[in-house]
Amino acid sequence: MLVARDVREGQVLRLDGDLYRVISVTVHTGTAQLTGAVRATVRNLRTGTVTELRWPLDTRLEDVPLERVELQFLYADPEEVVLMHPETFEQFTVPRAALERYLPFLKEGSSVYAWLYEGRPVDLDLPKQVPLVVASCGAGIRGRAEHTMKEAVLENGMTVMVPQFIQPGDTILVDVETGSYIERLWRK
Incomplete structure (x- = not known):
């Protein structure tokens, strides 16, 4: 668990059962009469939708640790993207909507870094x-x-x-x- 004022860009949070990556965050400290707030732009890792959220400074949020591994991009069909672990040859599927914005930058057979949650890829780690x-x-x-x-x-x-x-x-x-x-x- 972490406090909203400690949220940083790139972190993954669990909100309402879904995983969200923090794209940007702005902390507004309070004044004598107004309370502070944290505004964050987050992307749903399952659907790819971007949302703007706001929390009081002391709100407790659940951060999710992810594992970073190298996978090989095999192909994308209309419904899903298929990735493979280069050593174990285990194949993973990810909903296409979650990775749609990355697809123009991927070539078949290329290596990509992926973030795993409970052994399943949930996001890609491409260079900016x-x-x-x-x-x-x-x-x-x-x-x-x-x-x-x-x-x-x-x-x-x-x-x-x-x-x-x-x-x-x-x-x-x-x-x-x-x-x-x-x-x-x-x-x-």
């Missing part, structure tokens, strides 16, 4: 930023267009908005959480 190659994009606008953006299709099929100087073959850094362009890493 992923390098991807630009497969195609428009030519861009000539002249003074430093602040305009254009669409680019990446190697994984995602479409992101990029600056005008990005060309096909460039490797860019993409934010996993938002799916947005961060910076160009190198040019092919």
Whole structure:
């Protein structure tokens, strides 16, 4: 158990029987007349839905310890995602809705780190930023267009908005959480 004022980003909490990962947290300390509160944005690990919650500072919450293991991503079908332990060859299924936001960043056969709860994967531990190659994009606008953006299709099929100087073959850094362009890493 922990007190709401001690909740930190990345922790997993059990609320109403479901597991939630804390995405962001803000602690508002009280004043002489107002009591303090904790506001947290959490993601349900079963359904993938994001919710905003608020608790008084001294609310007791149940934190859940998870085990981090390396698994291999096999495939995703319309209902579930299949992962395999590379040493024991044990296969795990996770509801697709829970991992939907990660799927564009996964390649069949690639290794991923997963968080296990009671021996079952409940979430993936991907880096916050992923390098991807630009497969195609428009030519861009000539002249003074430093602040305009254009669409680019990446190697994984995602479409992101990029600056005008990005060309096909460039490797860019993409934010996993938002799916947005961060910076160009190198040019092919």
